[in-house]
Amino acid sequence: xxxxxxxxxxxxxxxxxxxxxxxxxxxxxxxxxxxxxxxxxxxxxxxxxxxxxxxxxxxxxxxxxxxxxxxxxxxxxxxxxxxxxxxxxxxxxxxxxxxxxxxxxxxxxxxxxxxxxxxxxxxxxxxxxxxxxxxxxxxxxxxxxxxxxxxxxxxxxxxxxxxxxxxxxxxxxxxxxxxxxxxxxxxxxx
Numbered sequence: 001x002x003x004x005x006x007x008x009x010x011x012x013x014x015x016x017x018x019x020x021x022x023x024x025x026x027x028x029x030x031x032x033x034x035x036x037x038x039x040x041x042x043x044x045x046x047x048x049x050x051x052x053x054x055x056x057x058x059x060x061x062x063x064x065x066x067x068x069x070x071x072x073x074x075x076x077x078x079x080x081x082x083x084x085x086x087x088x089x090x091x092x093x094x095x096x097x098x099x100x101x102x103x104x105x106x107x108x109x110x111x112x113x114x115x116x117x118x119x120x121x122x123x124x125x126x127x128x129x130x131x132x133x134x135x136x137x138x139x140x141x142x143x144x145x146x147x148x149x150x151x152x153x154x155x156x157x158x159x160x161x162x163x164x165x166x167x168x169x170x171x172x173x174x175x176x177x178x179x180x181x182x183x184x185x186x187x188x189x190x
Contacts, residue, residue, distance in 0.1 A: 015133070075121040076088075085105060090103075092169075097152060099148070099168045100140040101138065101139045110135065111165075111169055112137065114181075114184070116184055119146075135171075139165075140184075141185070142156065143156065
């Protein structure tokens with residue numbers, strides 16, 4: 001990359017419009033490369049100490065952004081922006097058996113199981129309405145949202161997923177009586 005091109009953002013074509021769009025994480029990775037920083041800063045007469053500080057700062061940003069991007073559900077971020085109460089997310093289990101859930105509110109627990117082809121956010125309006133008096137917990141069913149995806153089709157049997165749902169309920173509301181609500185395919189599990 002030449003010194004006069006250091007500011008150009010790597011781009012990707014949008015699938016819908018074909019427009020070029022910047023890739024921020026890739027841009028930070030590119031800008032954090034020693035040759036780009038050294039070339040630009042040397043031309044401007046910046047000391048090596050500042051160059052090293054800039055390199056470390058950009059590397060930390062890249063590491064932090066990649067961790068956050070992998071961990072945060074964009075729908076939870078949106079729910080926290082537009083919702084009337086805080087939404088939290090978590091995981092039960094590991095690997096193919098991992099279940100992603102989102103909860104809000106306080107009170108007796110209500111477990112919400114979505115239908116096909118959806119994910120936890122299908123319950124957002126209900127979570128908003130009942131979150132004032134109940135602890136609303138929406139799960140991503142296996143193979144949906146951020147939950148694990150079973151490797152074999154046979155692992156999508158209702159009996160297996162119902163056992164997985166039982167373990168999830170036991171972990172989310174130990175020793176408590178829960179109300180289980182399902183829609184569509186989630187109704188078969190409920």
